[in-house]
Amino acid sequence: MEFRNPFKPGAGHTPPYLAGRDAEREEFLRLLDQDTILENLVLTGLRGVGKTVLLESFKPLAIQKGWRWVGADLSESTSVSEDNLALRLCTDLSVVTSDIVVGIEEQPVAGFAGENRRREVRLNFETLVGLYNRTPGLASDKLKRVLEVVSSGVDKQSGRGVIFAYDEAQTLSDQAAKEQYPLSLLLDVFQSLQRKGLRMMLALTGLPTLFPKLVEARTFSERMFRVVFLESLSPAESRDAILKPIQDGACPVRLGDDVVADIIEMSGGYPYFIQFVCREIYDAVNQTTGNGELTLIPVEEIERKLDSDFFAGRWSRATDRQRELLSVVARLPNCDEEFTVQEIVEESKQGPAKSFGSSHVNQMLAYLGQQGLVFKNRHGKYSFAVPLLGRFIRRQVATSSA
Numbered sequence: 001m002e003f004r005n006p007f008k009p010g011a012g013h014t015p016p017y018l019a020g021r022d023a024e025r026e027e028f029l030r031l032l033d034q035d036t037i038l039e040n041l042v043l044t045g046l047r048g049v050g051k052t053v054l055l056e057s058f059k060p061l062a063i064q065k066g067w068r069w070v071g072a073d074l075s076e077s078t079s080v081s082e083d084n085l086a087l088r089l090c091t092d093l094s095v096v097t098s099d100i101v102v103g104i105e106e107q108p109v110a111g112f113a114g115e116n117r118r119r120e121v122r123l124n125f126e127t128l129v130g131l132y133n134r135t136p137g138l139a140s141d142k143l144k145r146v147l148e149v150v151s152s153g154v155d156k157q158s159g160r161g162v163i164f165a166y167d168e169a170q171t172l173s174d175q176a177a178k179e180q181y182p183l184s185l186l187l188d189v190f191q192s193l194q195r196k197g198l199r200m201m202l203a204l205t206g207l208p209t210l211f212p213k214l215v216e217a218r219t220f221s222e223r224m225f226r227v228v229f230l231e232s233l234s235p236a237e238s239r240d241a242i243l244k245p246i247q248d249g250a251c252p253v254r255l256g257d258d259v260v261a262d263i264i265e266m267s268g269g270y271p272y273f274i275q276f277v278c279r280e281i282y283d284a285v286n287q288t289t290g291n292g293e294l295t296l297i298p299v300e301e302i303e304r305k306l307d308s309d310f311f312a313g314r315w316s317r318a319t320d321r322q323r324e325l326l327s328v329v330a331r332l333p334n335c336d337e338e339f340t341v342q343e344i345v346e347e348s349k350q351g352p353a354k355s356f357g358s359s360h361v362n363q364m365l366a367y368l369g370q371q372g373l374v375f376k377n378r379h380g381k382y383s384f385a386v387p388l389l390g391r392f393i394r395r396q397v398a399t400s401s402a
């Protein structure tokens, strides 16, 4: 059979080989082993660093240890209201609990007075939503009731508990103007149930804005979550990500050490970029030389393609003045780590554009933050929210001034 290009750049696409992440896996296993749930997981990191696929890889580990796994991607849901969020949880939960029978119900048979039919009551969607609607009180009381009933049902089945794995959780927001607090609801309910010893754990994934957002909604989040920040892969791990998928004897493509080194350099060890660059190189080798060897990597061509596929959309949404500001940031030697407003103000005095004042920089960074280009960490410093953005901007500046 023909060996196909194995590399898969794309949001949430399972990679041909999931490299590294041993420490993170250990951490997750540790959380699974808690007797009383004191800590929940926040898995965070820049765009394309591998949060979604890592979370997905945790699922079989949890199931193997007897947990039930409930999950969804929150980016597509419009969980703006508390009831919406509760409904979302019931919907997701019912998929893994509908096999649990919690009682027998007698139902009158239509048209036969005095005759009853016995029916098993299962923890299916209908039961959960019915329970939610019938329970008096606030949304949090209702949701707690549902989860308590589910939890005792799961216990009876000697399950280890339930994990709620939500991806893109940074999209959850309290809406003070509408008096809807779905994020706080989620935190309140889980904190309260965990205190009672219920085995329900949150595993939230999202951009670096996620954890500060949780803490802002409820300060106890600080203690409630173990934050795992995913970084780029080390050179050895990157090497595995590049070479393991093409180790197969049937694979027509071979990559030499120098090519591998170039891929690591170009990708900065960021998983999405590794997949992207490898897919391009694989095709280039396969098509142009035909003998499975590569003499020259089309670095510039691949970079240009990456720029238009990955970066250009984000860049084109920025205004001219925002681009000037970002270009100043990209000149800072520490732009790939963290930078301050003051550093930007200072650097902007070097021109070529009009310099920036600090309040203006603050304002613009807040706006760029909403657009997902930068984020503010807990120490008030800023970072790019997109990996290798600094290099991309320097390339743009170089081409436009050429």
Ligand SMILES: Nc1ncnc2c1ncn2[C@@H]1O[C@H](COP(=O)(O)OP(=O)(O)OP(=O)(O)O)[C@@H](O)[C@H]1O
Residues within 6 Å of the ligand: 008, 009, 010, 011, 012, 013, 014, 015, 016, 017, 018, 019, 020, 021, 045, 046, 047, 048, 049, 050, 051, 052, 053, 054, 241, 271, 272, 273, 274, 275
């Ligand atoms: N450990 C890894 N080894 C090799 N490839 C990986 C690894 N982790 C992720 N990838 C690849 O990187 C790409 C991005 O992964 P993923 O979608 O999980 O990132 P993400 O952090 O969820 O991104 P986003 O912030 O856009 O949601 C995918 O193509 C995936 O196959």
Ligand SMILES: [Mg+2]
Residues within 6 Å of the ligand: 011, 012, 051, 052, 053, 167
């Ligand atoms: Mg993702």
